[in-house]
Amino acid sequence: MSARDAPRPRVHVVHAHSEADSFVTAMKNVIVAEFRDTGHQVTVSDLHAKNFNPVASPRDFLERSDASRLVYPLEQRHGYATGTLAADIHEEIEPVLAADLLVFTFPVYWFGAPAILKGWFDRVLLSGVCYGGKRVYGRGGLAGKRAFSAFSLGAKEGMFGADGIHGELVTGMMRHLFQGTMGYVGLDVVQPFGGYNVPYIAQDKREGLLDELRAVVRNLDDRPVLAVPDLDDFSEKLLPLHENPAVS
Numbered sequence: 001m002s003a004r005d006a007p008r009p010r011v012h013v014v015h016a017h018s019e020a021d022s023f024v025t026a027m028k029n030v031i032v033a034e035f036r037d038t039g040h041q042v043t044v045s046d047l048h049a050k051n052f053n054p055v056a057s058p059r060d061f062l063e064r065s066d067a068s069r070l071v072y073p074l075e076q077r078h079g080y081a082t083g084t085l086a087a088d089i090h091e092e093i094e095p096v097l098a099a100d101l102l103v104f105t106f107p108v109y110w111f112g113a114p115a116i117l118k119g120w121f122d123r124v125l126l127s128g129v130c131y132g133g134k135r136v137y138g139r140g141g142l143a144g145k146r147a148f149s150a151f152s153l154g155a156k157e158g159m160f161g162a163d164g165i166h167g168e169l170v171t172g173m174m175r176h177l178f179q180g181t182m183g184y185v186g187l188d189v190v191q192p193f194g195g196y197n198v199p200y201i202a203q204d205k206r207e208g209l210l211d212e213l214r215a216v217v218r219n220l221d222d223r224p225v226l227a228v229p230d231l232d233d234f235s236e237k238l239l240p241l242h243e244n245p246a247v248s
């Protein structure tokens with residue numbers, strides 16, 4: 001197969017900002033343009049534009065394996081296997097499964113993702129497909145794919161780090177997202193890009209952040225991937241092996 005015939009890498013962007021002229025939307029536009037210019041196939045799920053429902057509920061299942069009581073992850077498994085998930089969940093999961101790289105663009109709300117994106121994780125990262133049982137981290141259902149996030153913050157850069165008032169940004173404050181969600185389902189989480197203090201800095205500084213982001217995207221393959229627990233260090237029950245050899 002010649003380089004021209006090789007399948008183009010697929011990038012799927014999940015975007016969480018309501019305003020077309022917001023800084024986060026400008027970050028999303030930079031990312032989409034950069035990937036399109038370099039021959040990637042790019043799809044975008046603009047959660048506000050499609051009025052995505054972020055609330056996990058019994059309405060997510062058109063048919064139930066157990067009608068008496070909802071066990072959400074079990075019904076996710078049944079729903080995917082039988083094609084009876086709500087149509088919007090099907091619409092969101094298929095491009096995720098087709099993608100080589102997932103991109104998330106969002107403003108930080110309360111140390112994490114805004115509700116519309118949090119709900120997307122709840123409803124779309126399906127049990128049995130993206131994770132389940134011992135299929136987590138390196139054995140997660142989305143292993144082999146990468147994730148990259150670009151987000152904006154009100155906080156200043158100096159508020160983070162070992163001595164910062166909020167502690168480490170990526171491995172502390174937002175560990176639940178980068179390890180506990182993206183890493184957990186097996187994604188290789190590329191070091192995210194955070195734009196600090198965005199509402200309060202001058203226009204030229206914000207434009208500088210977009211230039212920085214463009215360069216990051218251009219060189220994404222050289223960017224480090226966050227460490228996640230190595231399952232070989234744990235027992236079949238995912239308990240520590242080395243500290244307590246009696247545990248199996």
Ligand SMILES: Cc1cc2nc3c(=O)[nH]c(=O)nc-3n(C[C@H](O)[C@H](O)[C@H](O)COP(=O)(O)OP(=O)(O)OC[C@H]3O[C@@H](n4cnc5c(N)ncnc54)[C@H](O)[C@@H]3O)c2cc1C
Nearest residue numbers: 022023024026107108109110111152153154155199206207
């Ligand atoms: C509920 C809530 C919780 C929050 N929690 C946190 C928190 O825990 N930690 C934290 O740090 N922050 C927090 N924030 C702040 C929040 O993260 C920031 O307000 C947000 O990240 C700013 O991004 P934005 O895209 O919404 O900016 P916008 O307000 O849309 O834009 C900021 C500025 O950028 C300008 N701009 C737009 N496009 C461009 C462009 N192409 N080039 C240059 N400038 C441009 C806009 O005109 C505007 O002046 C919170 C905010 C809310 C509402």
